[in-house]
Amino acid sequence: xxxxxxxxxxxxxxxxxxxxxxxxxxxxxxxxxxxxxxxxxxxxxxxxxxxxxxxxxxxxxxxxxxxxxxxxxxxxxxxxxxxxxxxxxxxxxxxxxxxxxxxxxxxxxxxxxxxxxxxxxxxxxxxxxxxxxxxxxxxxxxxxxxxxxxxxxxxxxxxxxxxxxxxxxxxxxxxxxxxxxxxxxxxxxxxxxxxxxxxxxxxxxxxxxxxxxxxxxxxxxxxxxxxxxxxxxxxxxxxxxxxxxxxxxxxxxxxxxxxxxxxxxxxxxxxxxxxxxxxxxxxxxxxxxxxxxxxxxxxxxxxxxxxxxxxxxxxxxxxxxxxxxxxxxxxxxxxxxxxxxxxxxxxxxxxxxxxxxxxxxxxxxxxxxxxxxxxxxxxxxxxxxxxxxxxxxxxxxxxxxxxxxxxxxxxxxxxxxxxxxxxxxxxxxxxxxxxxxxxxxxxxxxxxxxx
Amino acid sequence: xxxxxxxxxxxxxxxxxxxxxxxxxxxxxxxxxxxxxxxxxxxxxxxxxxxxxxxxxxxxxxxxxxxxxxxxxxxxxxxxxxxxxxxxxxxxxxxxxxxxxxxxxxxxxxxxxxxxxxxxxxxxxxxxxxxxxxxxxxxxxxxxxxxxxxxxxxxxxxxxxxxxxxxxxxxxxxxxxxxxxxxxxxxxxxxxxxxxxxxxxxxxxxxxxxxxxxxxxxxxxxxxxxxxxxxxxxxxxxxxxxxxxxxxxxxxxxxxxxxxxxxxxxxxxxxxxxxxxxxxxxxxxxxxxxxxxxxxxxxxxxxxxxxxxxxxxxxxxxxxxxxxxxxxxxxxxxxxxxxxxxxxxxxxxxxxxxxxxxxxxxxxxxxxxxxxxxxxxxxxxxxxxxxxxxxxxxxxxxxxxxxxxxxxxxxxxxxxxxxxxxxxxxxxxxxxxxxxxxxxxxxxxxxxxxxxxxxxxxxxxxxxxxxxxxxxxxxxxxxxxxxxxxxxxxxxxxxxxxxxxxxxxxxxxxxxxxxxxxxxxxxxxxxxxxxxxxxxxxxxxxxxx
Numbered sequence: 001x002x003x004x005x006x007x008x009x010x011x012x013x014x015x016x017x018x019x020x021x022x023x024x025x026x027x028x029x030x031x032x033x034x035x036x037x038x039x040x041x042x043x044x045x046x047x048x049x050x051x052x053x054x055x056x057x058x059x060x061x062x063x064x065x066x067x068x069x070x071x072x073x074x075x076x077x078x079x080x081x082x083x084x085x086x087x088x089x090x091x092x093x094x095x096x097x098x099x100x101x102x103x104x105x106x107x108x109x110x111x112x113x114x115x116x117x118x119x120x121x122x123x124x125x126x127x128x129x130x131x132x133x134x135x136x137x138x139x140x141x142x143x144x145x146x147x148x149x150x151x152x153x154x155x156x157x158x159x160x161x162x163x164x165x166x167x168x169x170x171x172x173x174x175x176x177x178x179x180x181x182x183x184x185x186x187x188x189x190x191x192x193x194x195x196x197x198x199x200x201x202x203x204x205x206x207x208x209x210x211x212x213x214x215x216x217x218x219x220x221x222x223x224x225x226x227x228x229x230x231x232x233x234x235x236x237x238x239x240x241x242x243x244x245x246x247x248x249x250x251x252x253x254x255x256x257x258x259x260x261x262x263x264x265x266x267x268x269x270x271x272x273x274x275x276x277x278x279x280x281x282x283x284x285x286x287x288x289x290x291x292x293x294x295x296x297x298x299x300x301x302x303x304x305x306x307x308x309x310x311x312x313x314x315x316x317x318x319x320x321x322x323x324x325x326x327x328x329x330x331x332x333x334x335x336x337x338x339x340x341x342x343x344x345x346x347x348x349x350x351x352x353x354x355x356x357x358x359x360x361x362x363x364x365x366x367x368x369x370x371x372x373x374x375x376x377x378x379x380x381x382x383x384x385x386x387x388x389x390x391x392x393x394x395x396x397x398x399x400x401x402x403x404x405x406x407x408x409x410x411x412x413x414x415x416x417x418x419x420x421x422x423x424x425x426x427x428x429x430x431x432x433x434x435x436x437x438x439x440x441x442x443x444x445x446x447x448x449x450x451x
Numbered sequence: 452x453x454x455x456x457x458x459x460x461x462x463x464x465x466x467x468x469x470x471x472x473x474x475x476x477x478x479x480x481x482x483x484x485x486x487x488x489x490x491x492x493x494x495x496x497x498x499x500x501x502x503x504x505x506x507x508x509x510x511x512x513x514x515x516x517x518x519x520x521x522x523x524x525x526x527x528x529x530x531x532x533x534x535x536x537x538x539x540x541x542x543x544x545x546x547x548x549x550x551x552x553x554x555x556x557x558x559x560x561x562x563x564x565x566x567x568x569x570x571x572x573x574x575x576x577x578x579x580x581x582x583x584x585x586x587x588x589x590x591x592x593x594x595x596x597x598x599x600x601x602x603x604x605x606x607x608x609x610x611x612x613x614x615x616x617x618x619x620x621x622x623x624x625x626x627x628x629x630x631x632x633x634x635x636x637x638x639x640x641x642x643x644x645x646x647x648x649x650x651x652x653x654x655x656x657x658x659x660x661x662x663x664x665x666x667x668x669x670x671x672x673x674x675x676x677x678x679x680x681x682x683x684x685x686x687x688x689x690x691x692x693x694x695x696x697x698x699x700x701x702x703x704x705x706x707x708x709x710x711x712x713x714x715x716x717x718x719x720x721x722x723x724x725x726x727x728x729x730x731x732x733x734x735x736x737x738x739x740x741x742x743x744x745x746x747x748x749x750x751x752x753x754x755x756x757x758x759x760x761x762x763x764x765x766x767x768x769x770x771x772x773x774x775x776x777x778x779x780x781x782x783x784x785x786x787x788x789x790x791x792x793x794x795x796x797x798x799x800x801x802x803x804x805x806x807x808x809x810x811x812x813x814x815x816x817x818x819x820x821x822x823x824x825x826x827x828x829x830x831x832x833x834x835x836x837x838x839x840x841x842x843x844x845x846x847x848x849x850x851x852x853x854x855x856x857x858x859x860x861x862x863x864x865x866x867x868x869x870x871x872x873x874x875x876x877x878x879x880x881x882x883x884x885x886x887x888x889x890x891x892x893x894x895x896x897x898x899x900x901x902x903x904x905x906x907x908x909x910x911x912x913x914x915x916x917x918x919x920x921x922x923x924x925x926x927x928x929x930x931x932x933x934x935x936x937x938x939x940x941x942x943x944x945x946x947x948x949x950x951x952x953x954x955x956x957x958x959x960x961x962x963x964x965x966x967x968x969x970x971x972x973x974x975x976x977x978x979x980x981x982x983x984x985x986x987x988x989x990x991x992x993x994x995x996x
Binding site for chain 2: 296334338352379386390393397398
């Protein structure tokens with residue numbers, strides 16, 4: 001296999017390092033444009049060169065349809081994240097965002113527990129560093145949690161290897177279900193708990209952190225969530241022989257997330273925290289699909305994850321507002337109000353936006369997987385999410401702004417900035433052009449070699 | 452190249468046939484309105500037009516939608532089964548999702564209803580100055596989604612429009628309803644209904660084929676009896692929360708009695724009728740076993756709804772609340788037809804959805820306008836209005852009569868068909884509904900006695916009669932009720948249909964005949980004459996030569 005398939009990873013790594021070196025020499029706006037250009041080029045390269053299937057480094061690194069889907073999704077999410085930030089402050093270093101993306105890409109191509117751990121660790125460390133730099137107080141609280149999550153992953157992966165004497169995907173998938181002993185089942189659960197904690201650290205650390213407003217709206221957490229979910233999808237696919245030990249627990253956890261996320265969103269007055277809880281609710285849908293442990297479930301989870309990544313990466317910049325400033329936003333900044341509305345409606349799973357398609361596919365998979373009780377929990381959560389979003393959007397669109405907007409050319413440009421509209425357009429386009437994405441997700445699920 | 456299905460040939464004898472014919476009529480009907488809703492939402496308030504710029508855009512859009520719906524209706528080839536004006540594009544083939552639109556007679560008639568009611572809702576909102584941009588945009592979105600539900604021929608698309616239609620109505624209620632907690636109640640009822648519909652569609656798809664969500668495939672399946680019953684219960688929940696029927700009617704007062712007239716008209720006339728449409732299309736049309744099992748329950752709920760509506764109307768002290776209660780009656784009549792499960796009663800159900808939609812919209816709108824013009828909604832204060840606001844009094848009276856199914860109005864043939872079709876299998880429920888209608892007349896008499904002909908209250912504000920736009924929107928609804936009531940089979944001259952209308956009954960009848968075929972009574976086998984035994988000739992008996 002040609003090493004050229006590594007071009008996107010190389011580009012992301014080099015661009016991250018390069019941006020770090022020139023961060024003080026170039027103005028923030030130009031850095032942002034540079035970063036967007038790099039991610040778009042890497043995304044195009046991934047779609048072009050990543051279509052090849054094969055392995056490198058003696059089988060330690062694989063390029064298949066799963067890697068293609070996951071890496072393309074992460075690169076596009078990085079693009080969305082950078083695009084959403086109209087003004088990228090120096091405190092929020094772009095290179096760390098690239099490092100999170102790179103960690104996810106490594107995990108997507110990993111064929112061993114070591115590779116998976118490396119990707120996870122890189123993404124987690126970079127994500128937490130970004131959160132800590134943006135909001136030191138929140139970061140200091142998040143680090144112990146991140147260390148605990150990372151520790152669980154390390155213990156789970158390491159002892160699984162020690163017990164099974166195999167750490168490759170082929171070896172793990174070849175285990176017979178009867179070979180899965182009780183200690184191994186516990187270790188698998190420990191590893192999964194670590195991954196789940198890491199996944200949830202994304203939206204919590206990024207969106208709901210109780211730090212300053214500026215720091216709390218750090219968007220890299222959305223990407224961290226995506227990168228670690230990719231690793232989680234790999235891990236559960238590798239350990240399908242042990243599904244008996246984790247399938248039910250994952251479905252229960254997913255049902256809890258599907259219900260608790262929207263309930264907390266309804267109870268939370270701050271828009272950024274509410275958005276974070278809605279992301280948690282949607283993560284529950286993805287996890288529920290994974291709990292089915294078959295190809296249809298994995299395909300639905302991957303499709304849902306793609307839409308969720310878009311909304312989760314766009315939400316921080318759009319929800320960086322105090323509650324009071326939501327009032328009359330549509331009058332003062334109509335473009336931002338439209339973008340915010342579409343992203344929140346997508347997180348609530350309403351048509352015609354990305355979240356609805358993802359939830360529909362997961363719902364279909366849950367019906368076929370006989371997890372109707374989990375689907376019922378999800379639908380209840382969905383109702384609550386609708387109420388939460390309608391409550392949030394009411395002041396945005398239906399209340400008058402406290403001060404009437406001035407009429408001027410500069411003001412008009414501010415009102416109709418392109419970025420929020422693009423965010424809204426992307427969550428809309430995800431569903432309208434769902435066909436190729438769904439096909440790629442199905443192929444990605446097939447590449448995970450589940451029965 | 453994506454394959455594109457051309458529409459079937461239109462009737463050459465109808466207006467516009469082969470003159471105005473295009474293969475994207477239904478898409479234009481749905482997405483044209485949605486695009487205009489986006490235009491209204493994004494258009495900054497322009498100066499001029501007396502501050503009515505958003506209204507004018509909404510008005511021309513609604514008028515265009517009526518024109519397109521009437522074109523589809525006029526070109527519809529009656530007396531044939533199958534879909535017309537079909538559009539089919541692959542969308543997400545991997546999971547059986549196709550952009551498949553099409554209409555049969557039921558959808559064609561209800562599209563006209565949606566168009567008329569949408570236009571009436573916009574006309575009713577002429578004086579609406581409170582955040583007009585958002586208001587008219589949401590009205591148009593709701594109307595577009597209702598058209599989408601009626602035209603959708605794929606389970607996913609049906610869900611898509613069904614859920615998408617919830618959002619604008621929820622925001623309208625959140626923004627303009629004067630009652631606290633209204634949006635929560637509406638979201639609860641409609642959300643549960645939408646969740647049930649999602650489950651029902653997915654269970655149906657599982658029973659048929661996970662990769663085919665086309666309604667024709669979903670409705671041709673015959674799942675096992677317990678599953679069919681579960682799907683039936685889910686569909687009934689989804690349909691009845693929208694209609695609404697007792698006991699899932701908790702949102703009615705909020706939307707019909709405390710929202711602006713335009714919102715009340717649109718929801719009472721069109722959006723809520725989609726519940727009945729769903730039951731006709733997916734329950735009666737597909738789940739025959741479940742329909743038979745659930746028919747007694749549906750009949751009971753229909754009777755309960757009509758009786759409840761009338762009894763609460765008799766004790767209501769508020770004009771708009773009273774009208775909201777009476778507006779439940781057409782839904783009860785329509786569901787009684789579903790419980791009857793005969794070709795005639797199912798025909799009557801669709802007619803009741805059409806006529807009942809017009810009647811409910813008229814009554815809710817007339818009550819809202821009367822209360823606004825009289826400056827009071829309490830029956831004690833709004834009294835003796837007939838002399839001072841004659842137009843509104845008569846329009847309100849017409850609305851009351853329409854929901855009761857009085858002759859000459861569209862609800863009359865519907866009620867007759869429902870009653871005659873249901874009385875054999877559901878005699879008690881039919882009797883209860885008829886008793887409710889008679890009691891309803893008493894409620895109407897009380898209302899007219901107090902509000903129209905009672906002694907004027909000297910302390911109440913001076914009322915003013917309907918404005919031009921109010922007269923137009925109420926007149927439009929009365930006109931449609933009279934048109935269908937006087938000529939349900941279309942106006943004829945010497946027995947020949949005129950070019951203007953082929954008749955709602957004829958348009959509706961084609962699909963309902965197919966739909967009701969499984970419920971047609973099995974003919975009693977006529978005894979076949981026994982073959983007369985032929986005298987056997989035994990060789991032994993034959994005389995030997």
